[in-house]
Amino acid sequence: xxxxxxxxxxxxxxxxxxxxxxxxxxxxxxxxxxxxxxxxxxxxxxxxxxxxxxxxxxxxxxxxxxxxxxxxxxxxxxxxxxxxxxxxxxxxxxxxxxxxxxxxxxxxxxxxxxxxxxxxxxxxxxxxxxxxxxxxxxxxxxxxxxxxxxxxxxxxxxxxxxxxxx
Ligand code: FES
Numbered sequence: 001x002x003x004x005x006x007x008x009x010x011x012x013x014x015x016x017x018x019x020x021x022x023x024x025x026x027x028x029x030x031x032x033x034x035x036x037x038x039x040x041x042x043x044x045x046x047x048x049x050x051x052x053x054x055x056x057x058x059x060x061x062x063x064x065x066x067x068x069x070x071x072x073x074x075x076x077x078x079x080x081x082x083x084x085x086x087x088x089x090x091x092x093x094x095x096x097x098x099x100x101x102x103x104x105x106x107x108x109x110x111x112x113x114x115x116x117x118x119x120x121x122x123x124x125x126x127x128x129x130x131x132x133x134x135x136x137x138x139x140x141x142x143x144x145x146x147x148x149x150x151x152x153x154x155x156x157x158x159x160x161x162x163x164x165x166x
Pocket of ligand 1: 089090132133
C-alpha cells in the first residue's frame, strides 16, 4: 500500500467499515460496481490503494477490478485537482470568446481538458451551458460562477486561487 496521509487514512477507515457489508456476500458484478461507486464517493476517484483493499476484502483480482473500472466512463481513475474548473463551451459563451478562455486556462494550468495541472491544484473540464448565459463567457470554479471573463481576468482568478495554497 502506498504512503497515505491522515485524510486518506480516514477515508480508508470509512471504506473498510463499508466493505464489511460485502465480506460474506456473493461475488457478483453488481456488488463490485456498487463498491466502486462508494470508493469514488469517498475518495473523489478510484484510488489505487482503495481498490487494493476492495480486491483483498471481496477476493477479486485487482486486474479484474481495473477492467470493470476502465469500462465505465463514469469512474474517474485519476485524482482530481483540489479545485474543479468547468469552462462553458455552450453557444452563448462560445460566441463571446470561450475558446480564448479555454486556451488561456490550458496555458496557465499546463494541462488539457480532462486533465489535472502538474501541481495537482486544478482539474480542467468543459461544460455545455452553466445556466448563466447573460454573463458569457463563463467559468465555474468549485461551484462558483465567474462571468464576463477575458483571458486577462481568468489569469488573475487563477493567480488568486494559487495564492491560497502558498
Ligand atoms: S452558454 Fe455558457 S452559460 Fe449558457
